């Protein structure tokens with residue numbers, strides 16, 4: 001079941017790449033395993049998946065402990081500063097940095113581990129009040145400030161698009177994030193690499209790939225609906 005869904009998502013990514021003249025190797029599929037048990041992650045691993053996304057620090061850490069060491073864990077959800085210490089050495093990429101204060105804490109923890117922590121800047125492209133993320137207008141100045149921190153390296157941008165019935169509605173949002181990353185890349189800021197664009201979820205990842213996503217975060221499309229009434 002999970003193997004088939006994974007295969008289908010991979011195929012859709014390939015199709016979207018062909019439609020937009022992109023190389024499918026440029027796109028990393030992050031299997032979002034939040035709320036899902038280890039047994040389901042093991043099924044995905046058996047189907048060749050090694051990159052997983054979690055949105056809670058504690059859940060990432062407990063899965064990290066029990067699963068094989070050769071996996072790649074991405075923290076995709078909002079991060080509180082007091083939890084940074086638990087994941088600074090575990091998360092391969094933190095997708096959700098939206099303030100200088102948070103980046104400073106990551107920098108301190110990175111220094112402790114002698115590890116430069118790769119991060120993305122989360123941008124609230126749609127300007128939804130309920131969402132985390134820096135505004136499009138403030139992104140360049142935040143990137144410039146964070147770029148001065150030696151134990152943090154900005155690899156690109158991330159956005160969470162609104163839930164919409166028709167994924168086409170999110171195309172302008174993905175296009176805007178892509179344009180923002182091109183604009184920032186042109187500034188050639190030291191310690192800033194605009195190589196990663198993390199955008200697209202189950203509902204809209206095909207459109208996101210067509211608009212230049214290099215990472216898509218797919219949960220439901222691989223593992224099925226989440227049941228938040230059960231805790232793991």
Ligand SMILES: *Cc1c(COP(=O)(O)O)cnc(C)c1O
Nearest residue numbers: 032055076201202217218219220
């Ligand atoms: C849960 C989550 C996803 C995956 O959402 P699906 O709609 O299940 O694919 C992607 N990104 C973030 C930040 C999430 O929290």
